[in-house]
Amino acid sequence: MTDMTVKTPWHLWAVGVIALLWNAYGGYDYTMSMTQGAAYLASAGMTPDQIAYYEAMPVWMTAIWAIGVWGGVLGSLLLLLRNKLAFPVFAVSFGAFLFSLLYTYGLSDGGKVMGFMMQDGVKVASSMIIIVNVVIAAGCAFFTRYAWMMAKGGVLR
Numbered sequence: 001m002t003d004m005t006v007k008t009p010w011h012l013w014a015v016g017v018i019a020l021l022w023n024a025y026g027g028y029d030y031t032m033s034m035t036q037g038a039a040y041l042a043s044a045g046m047t048p049d050q051i052a053y054y055e056a057m058p059v060w061m062t063a064i065w066a067i068g069v070w071g072g073v074l075g076s077l078l079l080l081l082r083n084k085l086a087f088p089v090f091a092v093s094f095g096a097f098l099f100s101l102l103y104t105y106g107l108s109d110g111g112k113v114m115g116f117m118m119q120d121g122v123k124v125a126s127s128m129i130i131i132v133n134v135v136i137a138a139g140c141a142f143f144t145r146y147a148w149m150m151a152k153g154g155v156l157r
Contacts, residue, residue: 022075050113086147090147
């Protein structure tokens with residue numbers, strides 16, 4: 001039996017550190033939202049209606065948010081540790097983010113509160129919230145795919 005070790009590419013460290021910093025901000029935002037509540041949300045520029053929406057969010061949705069945020073942090077750490085569990089953890093985190101979008105824009109009135117507007121009788125999201133959600137989704141998709149490629153290539157063990 002031969003012992004073949006795969007050399008860790010330099011970009012794993014770069015992507016891992018960027019992923020950790022990216023997801024650490026999500027962890028900071030989640031922690032501040034949970035501990036400082038309305039004061040933090042107001043300081044972040046949220047309107048009273050948006051704050052009320054967040055405060056009325058069901059516990060199960062807060063759990064989905066936590067899974068998304070802390071899954072991203074854990075996935076980043078696992079990537080840096082070259083652990084193959086980074087891929088499924090990132091995938092679950094990405095899924096939680098996508099479900100939170102479904103909840104906000106499809107299962108609740110969050111779209112109206114968080115940035116939907118009426119245009120010619122059609123409900124459309126404001127451009128800023130679209131940009132923010134696309135950027136977050138792209139980051140989640142990138143980190144998930146990157147971890148999958150590193151696991152498939154034998155870099156993650």
